[in-house]
Amino acid sequence: MATPASPPPKTNRIGLTVLDYKGAKSTLCAGCGHNAISERIIDAMFEMGIKPEQVIKPSGIGCSSKSPAYFLGRSHSFNAVHGRMPSVGTGALLANRKLICLGVSGDGDTASIGIGQFVHTMRRNLPMIYVIEDNGVYGLTKGQFSATADIGSKLKTGVVNELPPIDTCALAIQLGATFVGRSFSGDKKQLLTMLKAALSHKGTVMLDVVSPCVTFNDHEGSTKSYKFMKDHDEPITDVSFVPAFEEIEVDYEPGAVFEATMHDGSRLRLRKLEADYDPSNQGTALKRLSEAKAQDEVLTGIFYVDPAAPNFMEMLDFTEEPLATLPPELVRPPRAALAEAMEYLK
Amino acid sequence: MVTTDMPVVAREEERLRGQNRRIVNDMSLQVATANGSGSQSANMVLLRTIFQMGVPVSGKNLFPSNIAGLPTWYTIRANQHGYIARKKEIDFLIAMNPESAREDVLSLAPGAVVLYDEPLNLNGLRNDLTFYAVPFDKLVAPVCSDAKLRKLVKNMIYVGVAGQLIGLQIEQTERAVRKQFGEKVKAAELNVAAVRAGYEYAKSALVKNDPYWIEPSDKTRGMIIIDGNSAAALGSVFNGVTVVAWYPITPSSTVCEAMIEYLKQYRIGPDGKATFAVVQAEDELAAVGMVIGASWAGARAMTSTSGPGISLMAEFTGLAYYAEVPAVIWDIQRVGPSTGLPTRTSQGDVLKNAYLSHGDAKHILLFPASVSECFDFAGDAFNLAERFQTPVFVMSDLDLGMNNWMSEPFTYPEKPMDRGKVLSQQDLERMGSFARYKDVDDDGIGWRTLPGTDHPAAAYFTRGTGHNEEAKYSERSDDFESNLARLLKKMETAKGYVPPPVVEDAGASIGIIAYGTTHWAIVECRDQLTAEHALATDYLRVRAFPFTSEVEAFIRRHDRVYVVEQNRDRQLLSLLKIELPAELAPKLRSVAHISGLPLDARSVTEEIMQKESE
Numbered sequence: 001m002a003t004p005a006s007p008p009p010k011t012n013r014i015g016l017t018v019l020d021y022k023g024a025k026s027t028l029c030a031g032c033g034h035n036a037i038s039e040r041i042i043d044a045m046f047e048m049g050i051k052p053e054q055v056i057k058p059s060g061i062g063c064s065s066k067s068p069a070y071f072l073g074r075s076h077s078f079n080a081v082h083g084r085m086p087s088v089g090t091g092a093l094l095a096n097r098k099l100i101c102l103g104v105s106g107d108g109d110t111a112s113i114g115i116g117q118f119v120h121t122m123r124r125n126l127p128m129i130y131v132i133e134d135n136g137v138y139g140l141t142k143g144q145f146s147a148t149a150d151i152g153s154k155l156k157t158g159v160v161n162e163l164p165p166i167d168t169c170a171l172a173i174q175l176g177a178t179f180v181g182r183s184f185s186g187d188k189k190q191l192l193t194m195l196k197a198a199l200s201h202k203g204t205v206m207l208d209v210v211s212p213c214v215t216f217n218d219h220e221g222s223t224k225s226y227k228f229m230k231d232h233d234e235p236i237t238d239v240s241f242v243p244a245f246e247e248i249e250v251d252y253e254p255g256a257v258f259e260a261t262m263h264d265g266s267r268l269r270l271r272k273l274e275a276d277y278d279p280s281n282q283g284t285a286l287k288r289l290s291e292a293k294a295q296d297e298v299l300t301g302i303f304y305v306d307p308a309a310p311n312f313m314e315m316l317d318f319t320e321e322p323l324a325t326l327p328p329e330l331v332r333p334p335r336a337a338l339a340e341a342m343e344y345l346k
Numbered sequence: 347m348v349t350t351d352m353p354v355v356a357r358e359e360e361r362l363r364g365q366n367r368r369i370v371n372d373m374s375l376q377v378a379t380a381n382g383s384g385s386q387s388a389n390m391v392l393l394r395t396i397f398q399m400g401v402p403v404s405g406k407n408l409f410p411s412n413i414a415g416l417p418t419w420y421t422i423r424a425n426q427h428g429y430i431a432r433k434k435e436i437d438f439l440i441a442m443n444p445e446s447a448r449e450d451v452l453s454l455a456p457g458a459v460v461l462y463d464e465p466l467n468l469n470g471l472r473n474d475l476t477f478y479a480v481p482f483d484k485l486v487a488p489v490c491s492d493a494k495l496r497k498l499v500k501n502m503i504y505v506g507v508a509g510q511l512i513g514l515q516i517e518q519t520e521r522a523v524r525k526q527f528g529e530k531v532k533a534a535e536l537n538v539a540a541v542r543a544g545y546e547y548a549k550s551a552l553v554k555n556d557p558y559w560i561e562p563s564d565k566t567r568g569m570i571i572i573d574g575n576s577a578a579a580l581g582s583v584f585n586g587v588t589v590v591a592w593y594p595i596t597p598s599s600t601v602c603e604a605m606i607e608y609l610k611q612y613r614i615g616p617d618g619k620a621t622f623a624v625v626q627a628e629d630e631l632a633a634v635g636m637v638i639g640a641s642w643a644g645a646r647a648m649t650s651t652s653g654p655g656i657s658l659m660a661e662f663t664g665l666a667y668y669a670e671v672p673a674v675i676w677d678i679q680r681v682g683p684s685t686g687l688p689t690r691t692s693q694g695d696v697l698k699n700a701y702l703s704h705g706d707a708k709h710i711l712l713f714p715a716s717v718s719e720c721f722d723f724a725g726d727a728f729n730l731a732e733r734f735q736t737p738v739f740v741m742s743d744l745d746l747g748m749n750n751w752m753s754e755p756f757t758y759p760e761k762p763m764d765r766g767k768v769l770s771q772q773d774l775e776r777m778g779s780f781a782r783y784k785d786v787d788d789d790g791i792g793w794r795t796l797p798g799t800d801h802p803a804a805a806y807f808t809r810g811t812g813h814n815e816e817a818k819y820s821e822r823s824d825d826f827e828s829n830l831a832r833l834l835k836k837m838e839t840a841k842g843y844v845p846p847p848v849v850e851d852a853g854a855s856i857g858i859i860a861y862g863t864t865h866w867a868i869v870e871c872r873d874q875l876t877a878e879h880a881l882a883t884d885y886l887r888v889r890a891f892p893f894t895s896e897v898e899a900f901i902r903r904h905d906r907v908y909v910v911e912q913n914r915d916r917q918l919l920s921l922l923k924i925e926l927p928a929e930l931a932p933k934l935r936s937v938a939h940i941s942g943l944p945l946d947a948r949s950v951t952e953e954i955m956q957k958e959s960e
Contacts, residue, residue, distance in 0.1 A: 052802075053804060058639065077805070080635065080810070087631070088639035091637060095640040095644055096645075317620055318623050319615050319620065324644030324645040328762070330616075332586050
């Protein structure tokens with residue numbers, strides 16, 4: 001029985017369809033911001049016509065770091081140890097400089113256990129896209145604060161965070177990162193644009209993507225209520241109940257402020273950098289970040305870019321071909337060289 | 347005694363005594379200085395002169411964990427029979443350090459010789475030693491006009507004085523000085539002048555009054571001198587290393603520092619670009635992470651570290667074992683636990699490294715005993731790591747790594763590099779798909795693909811979490827069990843690939859098992875046991891873990907087997923008990939030393955004889 005031919009799926013410049021960029025079905029909570037980020041990564045890679053086989057996806061440990069399973073199934077993934085994604089990505093890039101490295105980490109994975117590797121990766125300016133899927137909470141261990149949690153935010157158990165958050169973007173800029181931005185998982189347009197820009201950058205890209213945790217992060221400020229939890233009459237200490245949520249989507253103009261309502265009813269004030277913001281100055285970027293913080297706003301956009309800074313590969317000055325697969329005659333000096341070395345040691 | 351103060355008759359008697367009792371090409375000479383006083387070059391010149399004269403020699407630096415000021419000792423042993431283990435007794439002491447001089451002199455055995463800096467006034471301490479006083483400050487002044495350099499140049503004066511006394515050929519010493527300073531011609535000439543000043547002083551002012559002589563021989567012809575860390579570096583450079591990540595730690599830092607020099611010399615490609623990448627990482631966790639990332643992507647990658655670094659690498663090592671990623675890790679062992687004695691030697695990481703990780707794990711260990719094995723095992727380590735897709739530890743130690751050893755020249759690696767089971771794009775086109783962790787060849791080893799392989803089926807998910815044959819996430823018990831069983835099978839297969847032990851079996855009832863640098867004490871100890879106690883022994887030198895069948899057979903064949911090692915907890919003996927059939931355990935006896943000093947033969951001989959009499 002003949003079926004009517006459906007229109008051929010849209011292909012990109014290398015002839016692949018968006019399906020060629022999909023991964024396995026997500027096992028994260030429904031409505032998790034991380035799933036939205038996975039979707040945007042798929043879109044960005046598809047639209048940029050990146051060959052999935054050229055991409056590697058190192059990640060650390062945590063909900064965020066599971067997500068590489070849910071996009072780019074045709075790319076090699078490496079789910080490493082907690083906080084150590086950058087070193088694995090660094091090694092792989094040194095072995096094969098033709099790879100495109102998209103590293104995924106979380107706020108716990110980066111700002112606590114992985115802060116050392118984060119710091120030094122920002123200094124080296126390797127061609128690595130470092131995405132922090134930032135929800136301010138440890139999800140897999142059922143909801144402890146991370147080091148990006150805001151002062152005053154409250155856990156389900158009632159514990160209040162009293163320590164100041166680490167601003168990974170400000171830190172990255174101070175450390176010499178050459179492409180630093182922040183977005184919101186639900187801001188399809190902005191995140192996609194930033195990811196596409198990231199794919200064109202030759203040094204380290206640090207993208208902090210605020211990504212609400214539907215289950216554990218209330219982000220409850222003093223003025224906000226436990227509206228959602230109360231409405232559902234759920235004991236606030238029971239963390240085994242995972243309600244299904246819709247993903248939060250936002251869309252707002254450059255220069256504007258947008259109040260995003262979180263799953264628990266709390267609000268996040270997002271301020272987008274204006275269209276004519278000049279991201280070439282580290283000082284300006286840091287000033288804007290600190291001003292936004294003072295106003296309880298989450299500033300989004302690309303804060304700082306230095307497209308000309310030499311990257312780590314250029315500093316090391318090694319050959320263009322992947323080191324991993326150089327032929328033996330290039331990596332094994334001849335007999336005469338050993339004879340020379342031996343003669344010198346006599 | 348200071349001979350110039352002696353009556354003429356007594357002096358003549360002493361001289362004759364010294365001449366009558368000649369001990370030729372068998373002495374241990376110790377130089378006691380302060381750390382940072384620049385004595386290293388002088389000591390190297392002494393060592394090299396003896397080597398150039400054809401006499402087998404070894405040099406061991408006993409230094410503090412300090413930049414400058416604390417006492418340091420350099421011991422040179424020359425021995426015509428080729429014994430190059432540390433000798434307990436010092437025959438000839440050069441005492442330059444006021445801090446340690448008194449204790450150094452008091453600890454000498456009767457009959458020893460002391461050459462000392464005159465103001466130290468050591469000759470009153472003992473009447474059973476031979477003393478030579480040398481006014482170093484007076485001698486150095488005319489040689490070196492720059493007062494700041496005198497402290498350094500003073501060292502070369504003792505080379506000249508001692509050299510004249512023990513019969514070193516001055517022209518060989520001068521050659522050694524020029525070799526030491528290389529292209530720094532001015533420095534070389536200044537130091538040659540200092541050697542000559544010392545030599546002339548000894549000739550005119552001192553009367554030989556001791557029995558120790560070095561005479562030309564032919565036992566080092568064609569040989570080289572190198573430290574184990576440089577040998578490891580050279581071996582890696584000649585065996586295709588492409589990515590090196592490291593974090594400085596004594597005593598391993600010179601592996602990667604030497605590597606950088608050799609790489610620059612021998613590994614610049616035809617395009618003028620490096621065929622390698624070296625990164626000084628932020629810590630050992632990052633260093634091993636980079637090695638694992640690079641090896642995963644197909645590079646021959648390595649790091650070097652020591653005990654504290656190994657502890658930090660434990661988590662990543664477990665990942666590499668379970669996710670099956672190659673990694674080469676050189677462990678230049680020092681004394682632990684904790685910071686321990688960072689500048690002293692031990693074999694204290696054996697047990698830990700064999701099973702490093704939480705959960706069940708087991709790793710390939712290689713035990714080099716010589717600088718040439720450092721060179722060879724560098725290649726073996728890469729071949730094994732890539733063949734078995736697993737971490738490989740090369741278990742060197744401070745004694746081997748940081749001291750200079752003579753050796754036959756290294757032989758060029760003839761075997762092609764074994765890059766292991768890697769599927770190419772063409773393989774995948776033929777096969778259509780593959781299962782990363784499937785035991786298709788019945789050797790426990792799956793096939794892998796490298797990132798960047800241009801085929802839609804090339805990718806797989808590398809993870810430390812539970813996984814099945816297709817590398818998919820799995821928490822199923824059967825998947826986990828079959829995975830762990832296969833990993834163990836891989837280690838069984840590895841037994842056919844690791845360097846076999848070196849066995850000397852002449853049918854004795856007593857066996858000795860040792861490994862690494864302990865070997866050099868065993869060589870001498872076995873001769874002592876035969877010569878002094880008529881006790882014949884057989885010997886097996888373990889060169890790898892997992893243990894090959896020869897090890898079990900050797901223990902079975904002998905009534906008693908002494909396992910000699912340099913740690914407290916009888917670590918190799920424990921490993922033998924864990925891995926071999928339980929009925930062999932009663933045969934094993936331990937000789938374990940943990941002084942932080944390289945093991946000497948006498949201590950082993952005495953302990954074996956004591957245990958034999960029990």
